[in-house]
Amino acid sequence: MAILFILVFWSACIACLWFWKKELFIATWNEAYFADTPLLIESDDWGPGGEFHADRLKQLLGMLARHRDAVGRNAVLTADMVLAVPDLEKTAVDGEYRRKMLDADFPVIYQTLKDGIARDLLTPQLHGLEHLNGAGFARLLRQNDPRLAAAKSSSDWWDWESLDSPLQGHYVDGSTLPTSQLDSAEAQNIVELATASFQSMFGAPSVSTVAPCYLWNDNIEEHWNTQHISAIQTAGYRCTGRDRSGRYLQDPPIIRVGTKNRVGQVYLVRNVMYEPVDGKNTVAGALAEAEIAYLQAAPISISTHRYNFTRSETECNDAIAGLDQLISNIIDRFPRIRFLSSAELAESLLDRSPEVINRFNEKHWPGLTMAGVHRKLGAFLYRLYYRHRKLALLGYATGLCFPAWIICRTGLKQR
Ligand SMILES: [Zn+2]
Structure with missing residues (x-):
């Protein structure tokens, strides 16, 4: 009773x-649920830098090569690419923004990236033409702005990561706060140049992208769409600008994996933070986040920026050892893990094809199995x-x- x-x-x-x-x-209920668990390792900001970055990248890829998923594929890094940095001398002389390109001016790093692609250890994804706003940067240089003092005094390569945070946005101008939006012609220009340069450097288009500092808006999405970018990697939200105090303005504040925007592009979401140099998360913390994704039959998407691997040698070794342990723990603990790049996951979401295809080296892998009803x-x-x-x-x-x-x-x- x-x-x-x-x-x-x-x-x-x-x-x-x-x-x-x-x-x-x-x-x-209508969201995507996976029986195989896609495991993505997303690393922002690879591109121009000190030549030692190539060795650090080789170490990282060497670690990834030791892991195997349920179908025998090795771990693959989705390297979010910055394609250019300012050419300070030329910009100072010309008064207009001028670039140094990854392939022409940083050949050692470029070749290491290409070797990683050929070995299926690395898949490039467009991050931005550069990780700053070129027009704003050139104007600050002309004005002798003190925020560019470190850049001007450098004799060798200069790290854009040392810029003030508001100056690192690409699809907004953060030279004064609140940030201002790019006009549509400027946005079109940098998106067109970025997508064409990306294809010429890596031999295939970037079907997915992630905006520097997670700052972009509807207008940028439309320009990406015109250039056949069909997926957008996020941290679970979009920021359209920063206010007077530098606070990020979220719109929308919540994005779910597989949600489509009004032009039909699909959103992806990073849900595991492994950023040891920031002290933000330990291996145990990242594993707990991975478990929450697994329980929800969602992809596990790890965010781990380049700077974890390009600061001191100790920090690099520790970051690689921690990521190694994290990947091992995920494979041991959760069944049917599948290493995927972000573009491959996006294509699986948009078109449930029977195969996963790496467009950069034409390697084929079995398609993902979606969850049954129970x-x-x-x-x-x-x-x-x-x-x-x-x-x-x-x-x-x-x-x-x-x-x-x-x-x-x-x-x-x-x-
Ligand atoms: Zn970035």
């Missing part, structure tokens, strides 16, 4: 929840639980957490 009462009560609760949150439930139902409940605190509390208050827990745990044993 008591059991019957509980079942009737839970049914009534589910009916109420359905009327209250029907749209949310349908939208969440695994999907459990992962769906995990998504509601992790994203919506009120629903989680209601689950505890009504006791619905018990059947939900059983569905979730048994679902993990299914494909």
Whole structure:
């Protein structure tokens, strides 16, 4: 009798929840759920730099080569590429912004990147033509702005990462705050030049991209779309600018994997932070984030910037050892891990093709398996639980957490 009462009560609760949150439930159910877990290693800011960066990159790729996924593929780094840096001398002489290009002016790094592509250890993805706003940079140089003093005094290569943070945005001008948007002609110009340069350097177009400092807007998305960029990597939100105090302005503040924008481009989301140089996350912390993604049948997308590997040798060695341990732990702990680049994941989301194809070296791998109904139902409940605190509390208050827990745990044993 008591059991019957509980079942009737839970049914009534589910009916109420359905009327209250029907749209949310349908939208969440219609997201992508993976039986194989894609594991992406996203690393921003590779490109021009000191020649020692090439050795650091080789060390990192050497570590990735030692890992194998469920279909025997080695780990692959999605290297988010900066294609150029300012040519300070020419910019100072001409008064207009001038560039040094990755392929022509940094041949050792460029060749290491190409070797990584050929060995399927690295897949390039467009980050930006440069990691600053060229027009704003040239103007500050003309004005003798003290924020460019380090750049002007450098005799060898100069690291754009040393710029003030607002000056590192590419698709906004951060030379004064609040940031200002680029006019459409300037945006078109840099997107066209970036996509053409990328294709000429790497032999295939970048079908996906991630904006420097996560700063971009609708206008930039439209220019990307014109250049056949069909996927946008995010950190789970988009920032369209920075306010007077430098605070990032989020719009939209929440982006889910697989959501499409109004021109049909698909968004990807980084959900694991491994940035040891910042002291932001330990291996254990990153593994906990990876587990939350796995429970939700979502891709595990690790963010780990270049600077973790290009500062001191100790920091580089520690970062590589930590990433090595993180990847090992993920493979040991979660079944059916698949190493993928961001572009490959995007293509799998846009077109459930039977194969994963690396467009840069034409290597083919089996397509991803999507979750069956039982695994999907459990992962769906995990998504509601992790994203919506009120629903989680209601689950505890009504006791619905018990059947939900059983569905979730048994679902993990299914494909
Ligand atoms: Zn960046």
